[in-house]
Amino acid sequence: MLLHRFGSICSGRRTKVVVPAFALGCSLVLMTGCAPKNEFVAPPPPSVVVAPPYQGEVTVYTPVGGQTSARDSVEIRARVSGYLESVDFTPGSTVKTGDLLFTIEPQLYEAALQSSKGQLDSANASRDLAQTTYQRNEQLFTSDAISELDLLRSQAELELSEASVSQAEAAVESASLDLGYTKIYAPLTGRISRERVTVGNLVGSGEPTLLATIVQMDPMDIYINIDERTLLTFLKEYGQKRSTDMKGSTVLLELSDGTVYSRKGRVDYVSNRLDSATGTLEMRVSFPNPDGTLIPGLYGKVLFPNTYDDAIVVPEECIQMDMTGNYVLVVNSENVVETRYIEKGPLVDEGRVVTEGLGADEHVIVNGIQRARPGITVTPQNPS
Incomplete structure (x- = not known):
């Protein structure tokens, strides 16, 4: 019957094809039996990069x-009064001990020194005369030519003249010092400031004028x-x-x-x-x-x-923190992630020093931390 109806279609006659119900059911059974089964396939373990911590000598500051x-600083001041005659240095430069810095007009102090020397010469002459007079009176007294009072008077005049010489010598020394103070030299080697007073100004009048400072x-x-x-x-x-x-x-x-x-x-x-x-x-x-x-x-x-000497150091970004404390994630021998709670030490160039909780042979997760959690299996990889 099926062949007869299939031939009718082929011959062009409009003949309705009737497919028996049991034949359609067999076709569906055969199609269903040949389809593959829909089964769940687990994803591969996530990949993480692991590395042992750095162990070696590190220096913490x-x-x-x-x-x-x-170390030393000196204020340069005028010790005598007078007009500033010259500034003999470059401001801000380095000066050495003994370098000339300032000159105060010296004429007045040169004249004072010459006057003191003249007074000293006069005192020396008076002392020489008194010495000669005393020696002569000693001889006259031995021959009873003068009285003892005359001898004592000549002795007193000698002592007075010697005191005048000492006073004149002190005046010469003082005048010489004042003249020396008109030239101011660097007392130490160092960098000098700018001049505080310019040429032509009166300095040292009433109080020692600050001229400059030197710092070592x-x-x-x-x-x-x-x-x-x-x-x-x-x-x-x-x-x-x-x-x-x-x-x-x-x-x-x-x-x-x-x-x-x-x-x-x-x-x-x-x-x-x-x-x-x-x-x-x-x-x-x-x-x-x-x-x-x-x-x-x-x-x-x-x-x-x-x-x-034997510090254990891990990258700072490997360290995490929870309610318990600071920790790092490590991968054990079975490629399972574990938690290691640590004690953080100082920060160094190589990373963070770990003082407790981590061994040098551990495999610390240094990359892919976001894909790892304690207890899961991962695929560890070495740093590239």
């Missing part, structure tokens, strides 16, 4: 703020005050001997722009007691400054080094 100060530039000091907590940290980290006798310790200086001064300094003074009012200990650190890079008044931080 404890900063203490302070201000630079010249090499070495340059910085005074610091270490608070009690930092001092106790030193006692713990540096050791008892070093903390109680820190004189001679080598330190660095960080300037206000964040750069570190190229030369190392040395602690050359430590106060013998803690200031009870401020709770601080005063120290002075000396830095070589041959090229004058440091100037008085700069603010900076003195960096006290502390070296850890």
Whole structure:
């Protein structure tokens, strides 16, 4: 029958094809039996980058703020009165001990010196005459040619003339000093300020006039005050001997722009007691400054080094925190993520020092932390 009806369609006659119900059911059963099953396939474990912590020697610096100060500073003042005749230096330059700085008109003091020398010559002549007179009267007295009173009078005149000589000598010395003060020389080597008084002005009248200042530039000091907590940290980290006798310790200086001064300094003074009012200990650190890079008044931080021989260091971004504390995620031997709670130490160039809670052989997750959580399996990879 089916062939007969299929042939009718092919011959072009409009014959309705009737498909039996049992044939359609068999076709559906056959189609359903051949389709694949819809089963769940688990995704692969997430990939994370792991690395062991850095272990080795690291240096931690404890900063203490302070201000630079010249080791020595001198105010140049006029010690005699007179008109300023010349300024013999370049303002802001470095002067050496003995360099001529100022000249005050010397004519008045030269004349005073010559007058004092004349008075001394007169006093010497009077003393010589008195000496001769006394010697002659001694001879006359032995021959009873003069009385004892005349001898005593001549002796008194001799002593008076000798006193006049001493007074005249002191006047010559004073006049010589005043003349010397008309030329003012540098008492130390250092950088000089600008002149405070210009040529032609009267100086030293009534009080010593400030003419300039000189500050010693090499070495340059910085005074610091270490608070009690930092001092106790030193006692713990540096050791008892070093903390109680820190004189001679080598330190660095960080300037206000964040750069570190190229030369190392040395602690050359430590106060013998803690200031009870401020709770601080005063120290002075000396830095070589041959090229004058440091100037008085700069603010900076003195960096006290502390070296850890076998420190364990991890990147700072690996450390997370929850209600329990700080922790890092590690991958164990079965590639399962675990939590390691740690104690954070100081921050260094290599990262963060871990003082407790992490071993040097752990595999710390350093990248892909957002894809990891404790208890899941991951695919660890080495850093590229």
